Amino acid sequence: MEPLWELTYLLEPASLVLIFTAVMVVYSSAQRALNYEREMERHRDLVDTAITLDSSQALMIPVASSCSLLLMFYLFASMSQIIMAFTAIASASSFAFCLAPYAASINTHFGFTDPTVMRCCWWQLSRSQVSLALASAGVVWTWLISGHWLLNNILGISICIAFVSHVRLPNIKICALLLASNPVHTVANSLKLPGFQAITKKLELPVKLVFPRNLLGGAVPSSTGTEFMMLGLGDMAIPGMLLALVLCFDNRVSKDCGSEISPPYKGQTYLWYALWGYAVGLVAALAAGVLMRAPQPALLYLVPSTLGPVVFSAWVRNELQELWNGPRPVINEKNRMMEV
Numbered sequence: 001m002e003p004l005w006e007l008t009y010l011l012e013p014a015s016l017v018l019i020f021t022a023v024m025v026v027y028s029s030a031q032r033a034l035n036y037e038r039e040m041e042r043h044r045d046l047v048d049t050a051i052t053l054d055s056s057q058a059l060m061i062p063v064a065s066s067c068s069l070l071l072m073f074y075l076f077a078s079m080s081q082i083i084m085a086f087t088a089i090a091s092a093s094s095f096a097f098c099l100a101p102y103a104a105s106i107n108t109h110f111g112f113t114d115p116t117v118m119r120c121c122w123w124q125l126s127r128s129q130v131s132l133a134l135a136s137a138g139v140v141w142t143w144l145i146s147g148h149w150l151l152n153n154i155l156g157i158s159i160c161i162a163f164v165s166h167v168r169l170p171n172i173k174i175c176a177l178l179l180a181s182n183p184v185h186t187v188a189n190s191l192k193l194p195g196f197q198a199i200t201k202k203l204e205l206p207v208k209l210v211f212p213r214n215l216l217g218g219a220v221p222s223s224t225g226t227e228f229m230m231l232g233l234g235d236m237a238i239p240g241m242l243l244a245l246v247l248c249f250d251n252r253v254s255k256d257c258g259s260e261i262s263p264p265y266k267g268q269t270y271l272w273y274a275l276w277g278y279a280v281g282l283v284a285a286l287a288a289g290v291l292m293r294a295p296q297p298a299l300l301y302l303v304p305s306t307l308g309p310v311v312f313s314a315w316v317r318n319e320l321q322e323l324w325n326g327p328r329p330v331i332n333e334k335n336r337m338m339e340v
Helices: 004-011 013-042 044-049 055-110 127-146 149-166 172-180 184-191 196-202 234-257 269-292 299-316 320-325 333-339
Strands: 116-120 123-126 208-212 228-232
Touching: 004 013, 004 269, 013 055, 013 149, 013 208, 013 228, 013 234, 013 269, 055 127, 055 149, 055 172, 116 127, 123 127, 127 149, 149 208, 149 234, 172 234, 172 299, 172 320, 228 234, 234 269, 234 299, 269 299, 299 320
Parallel strands: none
Antiparallel strands: 116 123, 208 228
């Protein structure tokens, strides 16, 4: 255990930028997920692009992560090119997904038309989609050539936002199961697998946020053997799924109120509880890493700090049952025809 004065390293520019960026990414992921849900309500053909997890699928996420970790541990040299190609495709599509609302806003604001310029089989690509594809491919190609940490972060943030928007949680029960069943990093650190840290650093992929420790002239602790501060995408994506769930719940409650005067705690209450809890948990994880001079599994701190305030506040407001089990399924005309 190190003296408490070493916690002043959390005030260095790299630490502050990492915390601020992670909080903004989680918040932006939830907002994008809400906007994408509204898009799916207007365009029913987008419904099939989103996945709502059940309990078995939620349990498969940490299992798949464990298998991926073991494969990279034993077969990293032979799988590196495959992983790089898959990540490049995912990065390009995620970056285009994040830029799509801005392209649509520009077309609407300036009155630009968006005609179809390319047809391939059953796909029809508009001019804006082709432009986004070319821009995304250019960014990914620049990252592959330069490997700059800033491009790495931009693509990683895009992957996180796209994942949270397309993979949904139906209720807090499934969310708690997902958050509680992610011991991958905890087990890997507790067992001290040989070469695990080397593999994590060797993966020069946009699967983590990285910031130089000497960012903006910040001091570098002499005891740390790394030049970058890192935060995995899972430490943002999984809490981001919780924030997306409670934000959609807040939005649904606000719509149910209609023209009635909403109580002061309505609006986006659960979102702010979870967001502040995420910031506190992330600071606690970084502080523990500084004091113990070893990287800490961030989810070990983020799970109670985000899920706890949401569950407690829902219990106080007598909304825990609805949040725990999820909303009642709405039988629309399409579902009724399918039943018939």
